Each structure stands twice: as structure tokens, then as C-alpha cells.
Amino acid sequence: MEVDMLGSAIEAFQNMASLERLGFLSFGVIIGLVLGVIPGLGGLVGLSLLLPFTFNMDPFTALAFMMGLQAVVVTSDTIPAVLFGVPGTVGSAATILDGYPMARKGEAGRAFGAAFSASVIGGLFGALLLGVSVPVLRPIVLEIGSPELLAICVFGLSLVAVLSGGSPLKGLAGACIGLMVATAGDDPQTGTLRWTFDSLYLWDGLPVVPLALGLFAIPELADMAITKQSINVKGAEKQNVRFGQIEGIKDTFRNWFLVLRCASIGSSLGAVPGIGASVIDWIAYGHAARSEKGAAETFGKGDVRGVISSESSNNAKEGGALVPTIAFGVPGSASMALILGAFLIHGLVPGPEMLTKNLDVTYTLVWSVAIANILGAGICFTFANQLAKVALIRIGILAPVVLAVTYVGAFQGSRQWGDIYALLIFGLIGWIMKRLRWPRPPLILGFVLGGLVERYMFISTERYGADWLWIWRDFGDGNVVFAPYVPIIFAVTLYGVLAPIIRGYRARAKANKTASKFGFQKAAINPDFFFAIILFALFAIAFGISSNWEFGARLIPQVVSVAAMIFIGWLIMSAMFVAPGEKADLGEEGIPGRGEGGAPAQSDVHFDISADYGDLPGSEITRRVITYFAWLLFFFGTSAVIGLLPAMFVFLLGYMRFEGKEKWGTTLTVATSIWALSYGLFHYILIIPWPQSLLGDWFPQLRSIPWANMF
Numbered sequence: 001m002e003v004d005m006l007g008s009a010i011e012a013f014q015n016m017a018s019l020e021r022l023g024f025l026s027f028g029v030i031i032g033l034v035l036g037v038i039p040g041l042g043g044l045v046g047l048s049l050l051l052p053f054t055f056n057m058d059p060f061t062a063l064a065f066m067m068g069l070q071a072v073v074v075t076s077d078t079i080p081a082v083l084f085g086v087p088g089t090v091g092s093a094a095t096i097l098d099g100y101p102m103a104r105k106g107e108a109g110r111a112f113g114a115a116f117s118a119s120v121i122g123g124l125f126g127a128l129l130l131g132v133s134v135p136v137l138r139p140i141v142l143e144i145g146s147p148e149l150l151a152i153c154v155f156g157l158s159l160v161a162v163l164s165g166g167s168p169l170k171g172l173a174g175a176c177i178g179l180m181v182a183t184a185g186d187d188p189q190t191g192t193l194r195w196t197f198d199s200l201y202l203w204d205g206l207p208v209v210p211l212a213l214g215l216f217a218i219p220e221l222a223d224m225a226i227t228k229q230s231i232n233v234k235g236a237e238k239q240n241v242r243f244g245q246i247e248g249i250k251d252t253f254r255n256w257f258l259v260l261r262c263a264s265i266g267s268s269l270g271a272v273p274g275i276g277a278s279v280i281d282w283i284a285y286g287h288a289a290r291s292e293k294g295a296a297e298t299f300g301k302g303d304v305r306g307v308i309s310s311e312s313s314n315n316a317k318e319g320g321a322l323v324p325t326i327a328f329g330v331p332g333s334a335s336m337a338l339i340l341g342a343f344l345i346h347g348l349v350p351g352p353e354m355l356t357k358n359l360d361v362t363y364t365l366v367w368s369v370a371i372a373n374i375l376g377a378g379i380c381f382t383f384a385n386q387l388a389k390v391a392l393i394r395i396g397i398l399a400p401v402v403l404a405v406t407y408v409g410a411f412q413g414s415r416q417w418g419d420i421y422a423l424l425i426f427g428l429i430g431w432i433m434k435r436l437r438w439p440r441p442p443l444i445l446g447f448v449l450g451g452l453v454e455r456y457m458f459i460s461t462e463r464y465g466a467d468w469l470w471i472w473r474d475f476g477d478g479n480v481v482f483a484p485y486v487p488i489i490f491a492v493t494l495y496g497v498l499a500p501i502i503r504g505y506r507a508r509a510k511a512n513k514t515a516s517k518f519g520f521q522k523a524a525i526n527p528d529f530f531f532a533i534i535l536f537a538l539f540a541i542a543f544g545i546s547s548n549w550e551f552g553a554r555l556i557p558q559v560v561s562v563a564a565m566i567f568i569g570w571l572i573m574s575a576m577f578v579a580p581g582e583k584a585d586l587g588e589e590g591i592p593g594r595g596e597g598g599a600p601a602q603s604d605v606h607f608d609i610s611a612d613y614g615d616l617p618g619s620e621i622t623r624r625v626i627t628y629f630a631w632l633l634f635f636f637g638t639s640a641v642i643g644l645l646p647a648m649f650v651f652l653l654g655y656m657r658f659e660g661k662e663k664w665g666t667t668l669t670v671a672t673s674i675w676a677l678s679y680g681l682f683h684y685i686l687i688i689p690w691p692q693s694l695l696g697d698w699f700p701q702l703r704s705i706p707w708a709n710m711f
Contacts, residue, residue, distance in 0.1 A: 009131065012363035015060045016371065024061050025368060028068025029375050035069070036076030046073065047338040051345075059346040060364050066342055067318075067368035070335055071123060072376030074314040078115040079380075082108055082307075084402055085220035087212060092314065093444060094285040096216065098299065098306030105302050112384040113248020114304045115311040116377045118259055121252065122312035123373030125263035126270065126319025131366045133323065147468040150456035151489035152269075153449050156279050158493040169571045171439050172497070173535065175446035176564035180542060180557065181206060182450020189458055189552030201418030205451075210410040210422040212444055217406045218427025218632070219434045225399050225659075226624040227616070245384055251304045258288060258305060259312045266313030270320025282445050284313030290496075319369050326354045326362055396660020401674055403655075404648045407635060408682060411644060417691050420636055420644075427632070436528045454556040461555070532572050539564040631655055643693040643711040645683065649675040683710060 015021065028050070035046045046069045054062035077092040082099035095115065102111040157175050184195040185205035196202040252259060262284040269280050288309035289295045299306050325336045325343075343350055354362050410423040433440050460468040469486060543561035546554040616624075634654070638647035652671035656662045662670075682688045696703050696711035703709050 008359035009363045009366070011360045012060075013367055015360065015364060016064060016367045021061050021064050022371075024057075024065040025068040025371060026375060028065045029072050029372050029379070032069035032072040032372075033076040033376060033379060036073040037079050046070070047335055051338060051342060054342055055345065059348060059361055062342055062346060063339070063361070063364055064368045066339060067365055068372045068375075070339070071315075071318050071369045071372035074311075074318075075116065075119045075123075075373070075376045075380060078112065078119070078307075078311060082111045082115070084217070086217040086402065086406070092281070092310070093212065093216070093441065094281040094310040095307055097285070097441070098301070098303050100220075101300070101302035102304065102307070107244060107302065107304075109244020109384065110248040110251070110304060111244075111307050112380070113245030114251045114307050115248070116245075116380045116384070117249045117252040118262075118308045118312040119315040120373050120377035121259050122263040122266060122314070122316035123318065123377075124370055125260070125312075126267040126316035127366050127370040127373070128319070129267040129271075129316075130319040130322050130326075130369065131363065146456045146459040147464065148485045148489070150453065150460055150468075151486045151493075153279075153453045153456060155489050155493045155496070156283055156449055157446060157453075158496040167437065167439060168497075169567050169574075170437075171442040173564055173567040173571065174433075174439055174442035176539070176560050176567065177535070178443040178446025178448075179450045179453065179560045180539070180564070181211070181443075182447045183454065183557050183560075187549075187553040188455075190550040192549050192553035194546070194549070194553060194557065199418065201414070201416050201421075204414065206422060206447075207414050207419065208444075208448060210419045211426050211447060213406050213410045214423045214426030215430035215433075215440045215444060217402070218423070219431040219440075221399050221403060221406075222427075222431050222625070222628050223434075224395050225628045226621060228395055245381060248304065252308055255305055255308055258292065258308060261291075262288065262309045262313040263316040266316030267320035270317030271323040279445065279449060280317050281310040281314045282441070284309045315373060319366070322365055322369075326350055326365070394660065394662075396656055396662050397666070397670055400652050400655035400660070401670070403632070403635070404652055404674065404678070407639075408644065408648065408678060411688070411691070415689060415691070417640075420639065420691075424632060424636060428629070432531070436531055438528075438531070450556075457555060457559075458552055529572070529575060532568055532575075536565060536568045536572065539568070627659070631659065639691070639693065641693060642695045644690055645675075645679065645710045648678060 016025070031046055031050070047066055050066055050069060054065060057065065074092065077087065078095055078099065080086045081092040081095040082103050085096050085100035087093040087096060099111045099115065102108065157179075180195075182205070184202050185193075186196075186203050187194055193203065265284045265287060266280050269283065285306060288305055289299050292299075292305050295303070295305070321336050322339075325340055340350065348354070348358060348361060407420065407423065411419050430440055433443075469490075539561045543558055543565075546557040546561070548554075549557075631651070631654075635647060635651045638650050641647075642650070649671055652674060653667055656667040656670065657664065660667075683690075690710045693711050699711070702711050
């Protein structure tokens with residue numbers, strides 16, 4: 001087998017060395033880098049676009065073309081994550097937590113250097129894992145059942161206790177919000193409609209794209225628009241991005257063991273079907289936050305190790321995700337499902353044949369992933385100096401441009417008007433959560449894991465009953481097997497949840513050792529306290545409504561409701577029962593949400609981006625907040641009248657000229673350039689079916705003209 005593997009690897013490399021295949025691989029890499037930079041787009045959109053063009057290619061060229069794109073999307077998505085605080089794809093969400101603060105401190109180049117070098121090392125590690133472990137991992141992957149997958153998902157959710165810094169209970173409650181939102185739609189087990197509010201849009205559930213952009217993009221742009229500061233607020237003009245990249249590369253090699261650990265996490269979890277890119281970077285980030293020295297004080301505030309951990313894991317997962325796709329025909333992610341489609345188009349059958357007769361094709365994928373990562377990182381390094389200059393763009397230009405792209409990106413969720421509604425609603429929720437210091441990453445993590453948790457819990461309870469929790473389990477063949485994985489994972493999970501809360505209690509007790517007893521104090525009446533009360537009431541109502549559903553439909557909503565009421569109730573009680581002389585935890589000097597669960601109030605909340613409005617008077621802040629959201633509604637209203645793409649041009653003109661106070665020459669140049677680029681990309685290349693507008697209803701003949709079919 002070793003000789004066959006080596007010979008096949010050499011043969012695959014020779015196949016890849018042709019100019020034609022390298023050309024298509026490079027073209028795929030360029031497309032992937034572009035898609036990664038644009039929020040809302042990603043590997044799924046790109047692979048869907050490329051798949052029809054591979055019909056007449058040979059298998060080696062087709063797979064090199066597609067893997068060139070897929071392998072680097074999570075390399076370039078670092079750029080908007082660092083510069084804008086907006087995830088280019090869900091795989092870069094954790095990168096925001098430290099990359100964006102680094103950009104605001106004038107260290108965008110260093111963040112890029114660390115991210116790109118960690119990405120290429122992680123990608124090569126994933127390719128290496130794929131190259132040597134496909135035959136070895138086959139029996140291991142087959143041992144993983146729904147109980148183990150459920151336990152892994154619950155473990156991923158437990159990381160919110162770390163991702164929430166000094167607010168573990170808020171983090172756990174936020175994860176419950178995400179889980180509950182994920183249950184919206186037509187229940188796959190019973191057909192029950194849950195939380196659809198008589199809207200057809202919600203029948204298939206809420207797409208992750210508008211939710212993620214709403215929670216992160218809208219609040220960050222709001223703070224920049226309110227303070228009228230550009231992204232890089234400290235020393236942007238003086239920073240040497242090229243030198244910063246070198247420093248970032250040095251950071252990666254200084255933390256080489258962290259890179260290897262997180263790359264191992266990414267490639268290993270990537271090989272587990274259903275885990276997905278949206279979870280892996282959070283798990284790696286949580287691991288780094290727990291294991292790195294001094295992480296509790298620096299992570300979330302611009303620590304380069306946070307960028308390294310996220311980026312090394314999300315690139316490594318691509319090689320891991322190919323393992324179940326090749327060996328078992330089970331896609332390791334949604335993007336891998338399209339790669340699997342390419343297999344079938346070209347007559348390749350996943351399974352034993354890919355490890356024997358078609359081993360050269362398998363190693364073509366290995367070389368494609370490796371070469372694409374090197375090429376993609378090289379391009380990003382080359383142009384990072386130009387990309388970092390985006391941080392110098394005036395907010396009057398930058399905010400409308402990013403908002404316009406965000407609107408179109410959010411529309412990629414399901415290509416319905418509901419995507420824009422969801423963007424605005426979760427944008428407002430995200431801004432409120434940010435101002436109240438409720439961590440947002442746990443909500444997105446709970447949402448992306450919600451479908452998996454429900455599926456695995458339903459299968460586990462239906463298949464094994466309560467026995468799925470036990471060490472001894474009958475797999476259906478009459479043999480009782482010793483399977484301790486679930487109890488072990490749950491034990492680690494329980495420790496991860498309780499440890500930060502217990503540490504908080506101990507720290508509080510140590511700081512207040514003179515107090516002899518706890519007393520009852522009237523809770524701090526502030527927006528944060530009311531927010532907690534409202535959430536508690538909503539979960540109680542959800543529990544009551546779901547009681548009338550069938551078992552399969554109410555299982556997760558009721559479990560989540562009970563857990564959320566425990567966490568939020570604990571949070572509320574911690575604001576009411578405090579040691580004599582202390583302040584309630586839900587408010588500190590009028591700033592709500594700093595510390596709970598007995599944890600001492602802190603000067604800042606880790607793992608979330610907080611903006612300070614400085615010396616602006618309250619009336620001015622209120623005016624600017626209303627103005628910002630009014631512009632968002634203006635974009636939405638104009639889109640309903642004349643169409644989303646034409647409204648983009650009107651919005652760009654209006655915001656830059658009247659809100660940004662830009663000159664007409666600059667306004668027209670920027671607006672025309674951005675609109676023309678969007679028109680070519682979205683209307684002609686991606687051929688997006690735009691939402692219907694009133695103008696199209698009034699003049700239906702416009703919809704029959706290809707170049708004008710945008711109304």
C-alpha cells in the first residue's frame with residue numbers, strides 16, 4: 001500500500017504539473033479570493049457557479065478548478081474580518097474578535113501576516129492529513145454515531161462560557177437564543193410549523209447569512225458611523241503594513257505549537273461529517289483561550305494568538321472535510337456536497353475505489369489543496385499593503401459601500417425579501433446586545449449548531465432511548481459495545497461550563513472576604529435588567545407554546561427553554577442577591593452587563609468588540625443612531641420601489657453626499673464604480689434573480705429585457 005500511495009502521489013503531481021491544470025487551479029484560486037472578500041458570498045456560491053463549467057473537463061482539471069476555489073475562500077475572508085469587523089464567510093467569524101481590534105490599533109499588517117501564514121500552514125497540514133490518513137481513519141469515522149456527534153455539538157456550545165469572558169451566563173443564554181432561532185421553520189421530524197408567524201419565508205428556517213451579517217456588520221458600521229471614525233483609529237497613516245506582515249509571520253512561528261494544535265483540531269473535526277466551518281474556528285479559538293498563557297486578559301482585545309488559532313484551523317478543515325467525502329461518500333460540509341456532485345458527474349464513485357483504483361485522483365485533490373493554499377497566501381501577502389489601505393478610507397465613503405455590499409450579500413441567504421427583513425431585525429438586535437455587553441458570538445454559534453443538535457438528539461432518543469447516555473450501548477447487531485465517548489465528552493463539557501463560573505465566585509469571595517453574608521438588594525433597574533426579564537418571559541412563552549406540539553417538534557425547544565430560563569434566572573438573581581456594600585452585577589456605574597454569576601465586574605468584556613462613543617453628548621448619540629437606522633430603512637424602502645440593485649446606486653449617492661458630506665465628483669465616481677462592479681458580478685456573472693419591486697409591477701416589460709431585468 002505504501003508503494004501504491006507513493007506512486008499515486010507522484011503520478012498525481014505529474015498530472016497537476018501541466019500548464020492547463022495549473023491555469024485552471026490559479027483561476028479557481030482568484031475567484032475564491034474574490035468571493036471570500038465579499039461578505040455573504042463564499043465557497044457554496046462559487047462552487048455552484050463553477051460546477052456547470054466542469055462538465056467537459058477531465059476529472060483532474062475539474063477537481064483542481066473547484067478545489068482551487070474552495071481551499072482559499074477562508075484565506076481571503078480574513079481581509080473583511082480584520083478591516084471591517086465583518087466575516088467574509090462564517091469560517092472567519094472568530095478572527096474578528098482579535099483581528100478587528102488589531103486593525104483599530106494600527107496593526108492590520110501584523111494581523112494579515114499572522115493570518116495568511118497560519119492559513120497556509122494549516123492548509124498544508126490538512127492536505128498532509130488527507131494524504132496519509134484516509135485508509136487509517138476509515139474504521140474510526142465509522143464508529144462515530146449520532147450520540148457522539150450530539151455530545152461533540154454540546155461540547156462546542158459549552159465553549160461559549162469561554163467565548164463570553166467575564167459573562168459566562170450571558171454567553172450560555174445567548175447560545176440558547178441561537179438554538180431557539182435555529183428551530184424556526186418546518187420541523188423535519190413531524191412537519192410542525194414552528195415560529196413561522198404565518199410567513200412562507202420562515203418555512204425553511206432562517207438562513208445564516210443575513211443573521212450573521214445583521215449581528216456583526218450592522219452594529220460595527222453603526223459605531224463607526226456614530227463616532228464618524230474610520231476602521232483604523234490609531235496611527236493608520238504611520239503603520240508599515242509590509243513590516244507588519246513580517247512581524248505577523250514571526251508571531252506565527254513563535255507560536256508554532258499553537259498553530260499545529262489548532263490545525264489538528266481543524267483537520268480532525270473537518271473529517272467529522274456535519275460539524276462544518278461555522279463551528280471549527282470557534283472550537284480552536286476556545287481551545288487557545290483556555291490553553292494559552294495570559295489569554296484571559298488579552299484575547300478579544302487584539303491578541304495575535306487569537307487570529308492564529310482561528311485561521312490555522314479553518315484552512316486545515318478543508319483537507320479533513322475531504323476524508324469522509326472521498327472514503328464514504330458522506331460530505332464533510334455543504335461545500336463538499338458540491339465536490340461530491342463533481343465526482344458523480346465525472347463517473348467517480350466515492351468509497352473503496354477512491355483508495356485503490358482511483359488513488360491518483362485522490363492525490364490530485366491533495367496536491368490541489370496544497371498548491372492552492374500556497375498560491376492564495378502568496379497573492380494575499382503580495383497585495384496586503386494595498387488592502388490594508390482600506391483602513392484609511394473616510395467613513396463617509398466606507399460605510400455606505402460596505403452597507404451596500406452587505407445588503408446584497410444578505411440577499412444571498414434565500415434570495416427573498418425576508419433576507420433583508422432578517423438583516424435589519426438582527427442588525428438592531430445585534431446593536432442592542434453590543435451596547436448592553438451581551439456577547440454575540442454565542443448566539444451565532446448556537447444558531448449554526450441548532451440544526452445538528454436537534455437532528456442528533458432526535459435520532460439518538462429514537463434509536464437508543466435513554467441508553468444513548470450510557471457507556472454500554474447496543475448498536476443493533478445484538479452485541480453490547482463498550483462506548484465511553486459520550487460520558488467522557490459530557491464530563492469535559494460540564495467542566496468547561498462550571499469552571500469559569502466557579503472561578504468567578506472564588507474571585508468575588510476573595511475580593512470581599514470581609515463580608516460575612518449575602519443580602520438582598522433591589523436589582524439595578526437599567527436596560528440590561530429589562531432585557532434579561534424580557535428574554536426570560538419569551539423563553540417561558542416558548543415553552544408553553546411548544547407544549548402542544550408532537551414530541552419530535554417540542555424536544556429541543558423545551559430543553560432549550562428550560563436551560564435558558566435557568567441561565568437567565570441565575571443571572572437575574574445574581575443582580576439581586578449581593579454581598580453587603582456591593583453593586584448589583586447587571587450594572588456598573590450605569591454601564592450594564594459587566595460581570596454576572598458571581599464574577600467580579602470587569603472594565604471590559606472579552607471576546608466581543610465594544611465601541612466607545614467618547615465625549616459625544618447623549619442627544620447627539622441618539623440623533624446619529626436614529627439617522628443611521630433611518631438610512632438603512634431608506635435603502636430598504638427604495639429597494640421595494642425600484643429594486644435592490646438600482647436602490648444601491650441611489651443609496652450610495654445619497655449617503656456619501658448628504659451624510660458623508662463628500663464632494664459630488666468623489667460621490668459620483670465611487671458610486672458609479674461600485675455599482676458597475678456589482679452589476680457585472682451579481683447581474684451578469686452570478687445571474688441573481690433580483691426581488692420584484694413596485695417599478696417592475698408597474699412596467700412588467702422591463703423584466704423581459706435581460707440587461708434591465710433587475711426590477
